[in-house]
Amino acid sequence: MKNYLVGAAFLASTILGGAAFAGPTIVAGPGADPTCFAPWSPDIKYMQWPAKTGPFKIALVNGFVGNTWRIQMVKTAKAYAEDPAIKDKIAEFKVVSTGTDAPAQLGAIEDFINQGYDAIVTIAVSPDGFDRVIKLADKNDVVLVPFDNVLDTDAVMQVNEDQLAMGRTWAEFVLKELAAAGKTSGKLLEVRGLAGNSVDRDRSLGIHEVLDASGGAWEVVQVVGNWDDGTAQKVTADAIAVNGQFDGIMAQGGTTGVVQALMDAGHPMVPIAGESENGFRKLVAAHSADGLKGISIGQSPGLVAIAMKAAISALEGNPMPQLISVPLPIADYNQLQDGANYWSDLPDNFFTVNEFPPCGVNVSGPAIMAQSEANTN
Amino acid sequence: MIGRWLAGNRGFAVAIALFAVLFVTYNLMHTRGFSTAVLVQNANESVAIGFVAMAQTVPVLMGGLDLSVGAVMTLSACIASVMVNGTMGEIVFGAFVTLLAGTSFGFMNGLLVVYGRIQAIIATLATGAIAIGLALLIRPEPGGDVDGDLGWALTNTVWDFADTYGLAQGGEAAWLQPFINIPVPLILQFGIACLVWLPIKRTVTGMTIYAIGSAEGAAFVSGLPINRAKILAYTLSGFFASCGGLYLAIQTSSGNADMVQAGAYTLNSIAAVVLGGTALLGGSGGVIASLVGALILRVISFYFRILDIDPLLQPLIEGLVLLAAVSFGAGRTFSIRNRLELFR
Numbered sequence: 001m002k003n004y005l006v007g008a009a010f011l012a013s014t015i016l017g018g019a020a021f022a023g024p025t026i027v028a029g030p031g032a033d034p035t036c037f038a039p040w041s042p043d044i045k046y047m048q049w050p051a052k053t054g055p056f057k058i059a060l061v062n063g064f065v066g067n068t069w070r071i072q073m074v075k076t077a078k079a080y081a082e083d084p085a086i087k088d089k090i091a092e093f094k095v096v097s098t099g100t101d102a103p104a105q106l107g108a109i110e111d112f113i114n115q116g117y118d119a120i121v122t123i124a125v126s127p128d129g130f131d132r133v134i135k136l137a138d139k140n141d142v143v144l145v146p147f148d149n150v151l152d153t154d155a156v157m158q159v160n161e162d163q164l165a166m167g168r169t170w171a172e173f174v175l176k177e178l179a180a181a182g183k184t185s186g187k188l189l190e191v192r193g194l195a196g197n198s199v200d201r202d203r204s205l206g207i208h209e210v211l212d213a214s215g216g217a218w219e220v221v222q223v224v225g226n227w228d229d230g231t232a233q234k235v236t237a238d239a240i241a242v243n244g245q246f247d248g249i250m251a252q253g254g255t256t257g258v259v260q261a262l263m264d265a266g267h268p269m270v271p272i273a274g275e276s277e278n279g280f281r282k283l284v285a286a287h288s289a290d291g292l293k294g295i296s297i298g299q300s301p302g303l304v305a306i307a308m309k310a311a312i313s314a315l316e317g318n319p320m321p322q323l324i325s326v327p328l329p330i331a332d333y334n335q336l337q338d339g340a341n342y343w344s345d346l347p348d349n350f351f352t353v354n355e356f357p358p359c360g361v362n363v364s365g366p367a368i369m370a371q372s373e374a375n376t377n
Numbered sequence: 378m379i380g381r382w383l384a385g386n387r388g389f390a391v392a393i394a395l396f397a398v399l400f401v402t403y404n405l406m407h408t409r410g411f412s413t414a415v416l417v418q419n420a421n422e423s424v425a426i427g428f429v430a431m432a433q434t435v436p437v438l439m440g441g442l443d444l445s446v447g448a449v450m451t452l453s454a455c456i457a458s459v460m461v462n463g464t465m466g467e468i469v470f471g472a473f474v475t476l477l478a479g480t481s482f483g484f485m486n487g488l489l490v491v492y493g494r495i496q497a498i499i500a501t502l503a504t505g506a507i508a509i510g511l512a513l514l515i516r517p518e519p520g521g522d523v524d525g526d527l528g529w530a531l532t533n534t535v536w537d538f539a540d541t542y543g544l545a546q547g548g549e550a551a552w553l554q555p556f557i558n559i560p561v562p563l564i565l566q567f568g569i570a571c572l573v574w575l576p577i578k579r580t581v582t583g584m585t586i587y588a589i590g591s592a593e594g595a596a597f598v599s600g601l602p603i604n605r606a607k608i609l610a611y612t613l614s615g616f617f618a619s620c621g622g623l624y625l626a627i628q629t630s631s632g633n634a635d636m637v638q639a640g641a642y643t644l645n646s647i648a649a650v651v652l653g654g655t656a657l658l659g660g661s662g663g664v665i666a667s668l669v670g671a672l673i674l675r676v677i678s679f680y681f682r683i684l685d686i687d688p689l690l691q692p693l694i695e696g697l698v699l700l701a702a703v704s705f706g707a708g709r710t711f712s713i714r715n716r717l718e719l720f721r
Contacts, residue, residue, distance in 0.1 A: 023448055061687065064637070074688050095688040096681045100637040104678065107422030111682045114414050115407065125638070126519045129629025132532055152520070195636065201518060 008134045023138025024049050024157075024229055024314075032318035036359035040162070047157055049143055051317025055091035057117040057319055058311060060304065061108045063125035063149075064194075065097035065270035066275075067228055067252075068349045070312070072369060073123075073148075073301035076354060079363045080305040089312050092117075100125050109133045109144065119143040119311035121209075121304065127152045127198040148299065149197045150323075157314060159307040159324045163199050166297050166328055167206020173332065174248040174294040177271035178241035184218035186247035191225040191232050193252040198300070203252050227253030229260075229349065236261035237258055246270060256348050257281035257290065275299070276329065278365070279348025282334055288333035295332040297354035304362040322371040329353040378389045388654015395652075395702060406683050410612035412536060413558045420560040421532050421628060424451065427566050429623030429666045430484075430671035431574070432647035434616040435651050439589035439610055440659030441497040445486060445505030447642035451634060453479040453622025458521025458577020458632025461623070462468040466673065468524055473605050475623045476616065482508060483615015487608035505643070519633035521626065528630045534631045535559050539579040562624070569620055574664040577613070582606050617664075618687065624633045649674050651703050669719045 031046050039046075041256045050274050060077050065071060074095055080086070080095040094112070096265055098104040098251035105125050113136050114122050115376030120137070124130065134155050137144040146161040178186065190207060193200035204222075211218045232254025239263065240246070248271045256276030260283075262269070269291035276281050276298025284294035304325055314320045324356045331341050338344050342352050346366055354365035383390050404410035432446040453475050482504070489500040530541040530551035539548035547559060577583045585606035588596035591601030599604055621642075626632050645659075648669075653670030656663025679697050681691050 043628065045694050059682075062686075065692070071689065094682065094685065097691060098678070100635060101640055101641055102635075102638065103422050103425050103625065104675075106629070107418055107675075108416040110421070111415070111679070114409050114412075115416060115683070116409075124632045126629070126631070126635065128631035128633065129632050131525065132528065132628070133460070135529075149432065161593050197519070347532055 008271070015311045018323070022141060026187065029319065029320045029321070030049065032313050032371075033359075034358070035322055036169040036229055036306070037313065037324045038327070040323035040325040044324050045154070045321050046083065046319045047314070048309055048319045049314050049317065052118060052141075052315050054089045054312075054315070056089060056312060056315050057092040057116065058090055058094075058119045058121070058308060059112040059117050060093070060099040060308075061105060061112070061120055061122040062095065064169075069227070069299070069301055069351055072354070072365065073304050074352055075368045076301050076363050077121075077304040077308065079368055080361065083248055083278055083363070085310065085360055086312060096184045098125075102126055102129055104132055106130065108137060113137055113140050113142050113201060115289075117142060118315055119145065119308075121145045121147060121311055123148045124151050125149070125197070130156075133135045133342060143311045145307045145311045145314075147201055147303050152198065157310065157320050157322055159310055159326065161303070161304060161326050161328055162207075163202035164206040166299070167203040167208075168210050169206075169328065169330065170203075170250045171207040171210035173191060174271045174273050175210065175216070175252055177293045178248055181271075183247055185246070187243065189218050189236065189243075189246045189249045189251075190222045191236060191249070191251035191254065191258055192222055193225070193227040195224060200252065206337045207250055215345055225251065225254045225258070227255045229257035229279075230235045232255070233257030238267060240265045248272065249274075251275070251276075252320075256283065256295075259287075273297070276331075276351050276353045277348060278342055278346060278350055278352050279343035281331070281352055282297050282344055282348065284333050285336045285338065285342060285344070288336075293333050295330065296336075296352075297331075298327070298329050298351055300329060300353045301351055301365075302354040302356055302361050302363065306356060306359050307365065309359060309361070379588035386654070386666075388656075389669070392653050392666060392669045392673060396673045396676065397523055399680075403676055403679050403683070404631065408676070412562075416561045416614075417533060418560075419675070419679065420562040420566075423564045423672055424566055424628070425427075425625045425667050425676060426567075426642065426645055426649065427622045427671040428617050428624065428655070429646040430667040430674075432569060432617035432621065433643075433646035433650050434495060434653070434655055434662065434664045435586065435610045435613045437446075437590075437655055437657060438659055438662060439586045439607065439648075440593070441490070441607075441610065442647070443501045443611065443614045444481075444498060444643055445482070445484065445501040445508055446614060446646050447639035447644075448505035448508035448512070449479050449482050450625065450642055451617055451636075451639040452482065452515075452620040453600060453619035454626040454629075455512040455516040455634055457623045458523055460518060461527070462522050462524045468527060472623055475626075476619045478650060479619020479622060480616040483618070484608065484612040486615065487611030490611060491604045491607045491646075499647070502649075505639070507665075509634060509636050509639055512632075516632045516634050518613050519631060519635075521631035523626050523630040524628060528627050531624070531627050533561060534566060535564070537621040553570055565624070567616075567665075570665055571699035573583035573613070573616070577609070578663070582609050586610050587660055590656075590661070592660075648699060648703075650651040652699070674699070703717060 027046050027048045057280045109285045150158040150160050223235035236258045251274045253275045256279030272294045277295050350369040429446050436443040457475040490497050532536045536548040539545045545553045585601040649669045649670035652673050653666035
């Protein structure tokens with residue numbers, strides 16, 4: 001107890017004094033395994049933690065649970081923890097889902113730090129507010145790795161796909177298809193994701209950046225689909241009922257539902273940019289000749305595996321980029337191939353992009369979602 | 378004496394016992410159980426839900442319901458994320474404005490229910506949406522700049538608090554030593570609960586809140602100040618909810634107009650009220666009891682971090698444990714003499 005207080009005293013005084021405290025040191029690049037852990041940009045800094053010997057205790061602190069993506073992510077994490085390549089490096093792997101409750105998520109992270117876990121990977125429920133757990137993680141040399149919904153800070157190592165680039169690519173594709181059809185202005189539908197987190201914000205920023213730069217008179221109708229097929233279908237149907245016809249659509253998620261709403265309303269098939277749901281890819285493959293020219297870019301649930309791998313690499317003492325960029329898995333209507341990047345004989349509701357061969361993450365979407373609950377454990 | 382208290386507060390007593398068992402077992406199983414670090418962590422995680430549960434209790438005591446508590450907490454957190462920084466004077470002023478905003482919001486709920494004659498559920502459902510709308514206006518994107526020292530001081534032990542602000546010789550003063558390991562959030566939470574609720578409960582208006590829940594007609598013909606009590610109940614609800622929001626903003630040094638989180642807190646507040654032994658029909662229970670109910674709710678989820686439970690089964694198990702706990706609290710139905718009592 002006294003030790004703890006002395007530690008706390010040291011920590012408090014160093015923070016207040018603005019001096020350096022325990023945690024990663026900033027080092028010069030390049031980092032370990034750059035094909036897998038690609039730095040976000042050339043000027044990204046590199047972090048190095050004191051090397052520890054494994055096997056390590058790792059925890060996954062998930063927030064919201066209850067959509068297919070999160071379930072696929074959790075299953076991927078559990079399957080990857082059993083992968084022969086890293087199984088021996090993990091002593092214990094624990095998963096909790098706290099719901100969209102910031103104090104509960106912060107509490108869970110702090111609890112795992114108290115329990116002596118070596119690394120914690122997490123999908124943050126809010127891009128802000130983690131100052132306290134970052135301090136505590138640094139003090140205890142715990143590697144905290146936010147991925148997917150990342151934090152607005154450069155004090156921790158993070159793993160993500162470039163959401164701004166994803167938004168830009170979506171908008172560029174739709175504009176390109178519209179230009180090919182001779183349209184340089186018109187009405188677009190933007191289906192947004194879960195309000196209030198960084199992924200939704202950045203994707204939308206990317207979309208609007210490209211639209212604004214194009215100089216065309218684009219009228220954008222925004223609806224909130226929460227990255228969910230049912231919600232997206234409903235709000236798309238409402239938007240069509242209110243606004244009539246759209247020239248193009250950009251949907252952050254729930255894209256199968258968006259297309260379903262188009263078909264139900266008898267809306268003509270238009271260029272569409274969306275996520276990587278199997279159902280969306282199936283529909284694009286079937287209807288691209290009718291005008292449903294689609295691009296599908298996925299936020300892969302397999303990001304969790306890369307975050308886990310990065311955490312282990314950091315624990316082994318390798319220099320790591322502070323922000324790790326995982327390449328966008330892109331497929332447009334010309335590139336879709338049944339059995340390769342979509343599966344016409346499998347259900348709609350799983351995410352087609354899951355594996356990252358350069359990182360040795362080979363857990364495929366159909367494989368993981370086809371397994372029953374009993375088999376994954 | 379104890380026997381009489383038990384007879385009158387059966388639900389509360391069950392809640393305390395249940396919490397004690399769950400919490401001690403959790404600490405026994407935890408690798409660093411019974412340490413200050415674990416207690417501080419547990420306390421921090423429980424403050425916001427504790428305050429929101431307290432906020433929900435007061436309207437429930439008179440047979441009402443406040444569906445805006447989570448939203449008022451969120452609104453207050455967003456206000457605090459803008460206001461609570463700068464000099465010590467500015468911080469205190471910001472905290473005051475935050476609490477005043479939440480309290481006024483509760484007062485407005487009370488006016489709507491009493492003079493607008495709108496049913497509480499519908500009135501607070503609507504005002505909850507208004508609160509979220511205002512929160513989004515204030516903070517369209519998550520963020521904020523709450524004073525970091527304040528955050529560190531209030532989310533740690535008394536020693537850290539004294540050390541941060543150089544009080545009591547930086548926490549080394551002899552008189553402070555018995556208290557240094559107590560988490561500040563616990564003091565804040567139980568302090569506000571006792572200092573605000575216990576005195577109010579003993580006033581005529583306070584007792585009228587219970588009387589309305591027991592039998593509103595009887596309370597009316599007895600000449601009790603019904604309207605005043607109802608307005609007070611919703612005002613207190615707003616006050617407690619804004620305490621939760623203020624703490625949430627300080628804890629996360631930011632604000633986030635998160636609608637889903639607001640909804641989850643409102644629902645959990647009702648669960649905490651029931652777990653604490655307060656009757657949903659009103660008339661019996663109390664604010665401190667709901668605080669214990671909120672702690673039970675939290676401690677159940679603590680177990681998922683030390684046990685190996687499939688993550689996809691966790692919500693199911695949490696629900697089952699909750700149902701069992703509530704059923705256990707309703708055990709009195711087996712011991713009543715007259716079945717008519719059930720219809721009270």
